[in-house]
Amino acid sequence: MRLRNWLFQNFREVSQLYGFEEIDFPVLESEALFIRKAGEEIRDQLYCFEDRGNRRVALRPELTPSLARLVIQKGKSVSLPLKWFAIGQCWRYERMTRGRRREHYQWNMDIIGVPNVTAEAELISSIITFFKRIGITSSDVGFKVSSRKVLQEVLKRYSVPENLFGRVCVIIDKLEKIPIDDIKKELRSAELSEEAVEELLQILSVKSLDKLEEKLGASVEALTELKQLFSLAEKYGYSEWIQFDASIVRGLAYYTGIVFEGFDREGKLRAICGGGRYDRLLSTFGGDDLPACGFGFGDAVIIELLKERGLVPELSPQVENIVCSLDSDLQGGASLVAARLREKGKTVDLVLENKPLKWVFKRAARINAQRLIIVGSAEWQKGMVRVKILSSGEQYEIKVDELE
Numbered sequence: 001m002r003l004r005n006w007l008f009q010n011f012r013e014v015s016q017l018y019g020f021e022e023i024d025f026p027v028l029e030s031e032a033l034f035i036r037k038a039g040e041e042i043r044d045q046l047y048c049f050e051d052r053g054n055r056r057v058a059l060r061p062e063l064t065p066s067l068a069r070l071v072i073q074k075g076k077s078v079s080l081p082l083k084w085f086a087i088g089q090c091w092r093y094e095r096m097t098r099g100r101r102r103e104h105y106q107w108n109m110d111i112i113g114v115p116n117v118t119a120e121a122e123l124i125s126s127i128i129t130f131f132k133r134i135g136i137t138s139s140d141v142g143f144k145v146s147s148r149k150v151l152q153e154v155l156k157r158y159s160v161p162e163n164l165f166g167r168v169c170v171i172i173d174k175l176e177k178i179p180i181d182d183i184k185k186e187l188r189s190a191e192l193s194e195e196a197v198e199e200l201l202q203i204l205s206v207k208s209l210d211k212l213e214e215k216l217g218a219s220v221e222a223l224t225e226l227k228q229l230f231s232l233a234e235k236y237g238y239s240e241w242i243q244f245d246a247s248i249v250r251g252l253a254y255y256t257g258i259v260f261e262g263f264d265r266e267g268k269l270r271a272i273c274g275g276g277r278y279d280r281l282l283s284t285f286g287g288d289d290l291p292a293c294g295f296g297f298g299d300a301v302i303i304e305l306l307k308e309r310g311l312v313p314e315l316s317p318q319v320e321n322i323v324c325s326l327d328s329d330l331q332g333g334a335s336l337v338a339a340r341l342r343e344k345g346k347t348v349d350l351v352l353e354n355k356p357l358k359w360v361f362k363r364a365a366r367i368n369a370q371r372l373i374i375v376g377s378a379e380w381q382k383g384m385v386r387v388k389i390l391s392s393g394e395q396y397e398i399k400v401d402e403l404e
């Protein structure tokens with residue numbers, strides 16, 4: 001819990017550093033919010049059920065659909081751009097045999113109402129700021145960046161219907177996760193011609209913007225946007241963190257433009273975070289479309305990375321005072337001393353039972369108390385208590401009123 005609080009504190013401080021407002025949504029939503037027909041894993045693993053009102057509901061697997069619903073609900077009552085962040089528990093339903101977690105926490109930052117790539121550049125910058133705060137450098141982690149407009153351009157040239165776009169992206173996202181022949185089979189089952197499949201896989205292997213320009217031509221929007229993003233990255237000073245990689249499409253069907261994911265350069269871990277532009281999501285829920293982009297950053301892989309790099313912080317419990325009485329009829333005195341110290345904002349662990357001093361010293365060490373305050377009858381008669389500084393062993397008597 002201390003490690004989680006430390007992580008979330010950093011999420012929050014970075015979000016506030018970038019001027020984002022915190023929001024939250026219900027963990028339980030209508031199942032319909034997450035029903036998409038693009039064959040996504042997030043759909044297959046939906047933690048859904050029927051509630052006592054016979055409603056189909058689900059524990060949210062991600063936060064973005066709830067954010068979209070909230071933007072629509074707020075409608076004209078909020079002024080754009082919206083810069084919102086949330087840290088929320090998300091769920092999936094997997095068989096326990098897989099031994100994987102069913103719940104995790106995700107930090108999300110989203111910018112609603114900004115159509116140009118300055119929004120994506122800002123989001124990537126915020127994640128890099130987070131990494132730097134916790135000691136992760138560009139030699140530990142990088143970002144693979146691409147745009148789904150690359151795929152869209154290819155599909156258009158092979159007249160693949162628009163409504164297949166999300167599904168094709170979800171299939172492509174499985175590259176390097178399932179055999180290439182299965183990818184080809186799934187693409188063919190999505191009615192892509194043999195030629196379209198080959199051209200698609202060809203373009204996905206492109207690793208430089210120059211090469212992409214050779215393939216697609218300089219005027220293609222995908223290219224101009226990516227060039228803008230890389231030029232902004234240079235101004236932010238984070239060029240060494242990002243690289244173009246056409247194979248990055250991300251596995252969520254609703255992305256429509258720039259997509260990015262944070263990866264560990266040693267290649268041992270799954271993606272650390274990911275996000276992108278989703279300009280068409282609001283209309284899928286009956287709202288008017290607004291330009292939108294955002295990312296999700298889970299609390300699991302980052303902890304594995306910190307462990308790999310020996311960067312997990314030492315977060316021992318810390319309390320300033322432990323207060324005890326030497327006999328049960330002085331328990332009230334101990335409570336009074338504790339109350340006085342707490343009124344002054346001092347943290348106190350009050351021993352609540354009549355325990356021998358040996359037990360108190362053990363507990364003081366376990367909770368890392370700085371000071372032991374003993375209420376004993378002799379001192380109490382004089383309105384005093386005995387104080388022991390646990391690090392130095394120094395001890396002295398002091399009037400209760402002078403305690404601070």
Ligand SMILES: Nc1ccc(Br)nc1
Pocket residue numbers: 042061062090091092101102103104
């Ligand atoms: N979407 C999702 C939810 C929960 C976990 Br654990 N992983 C992914």
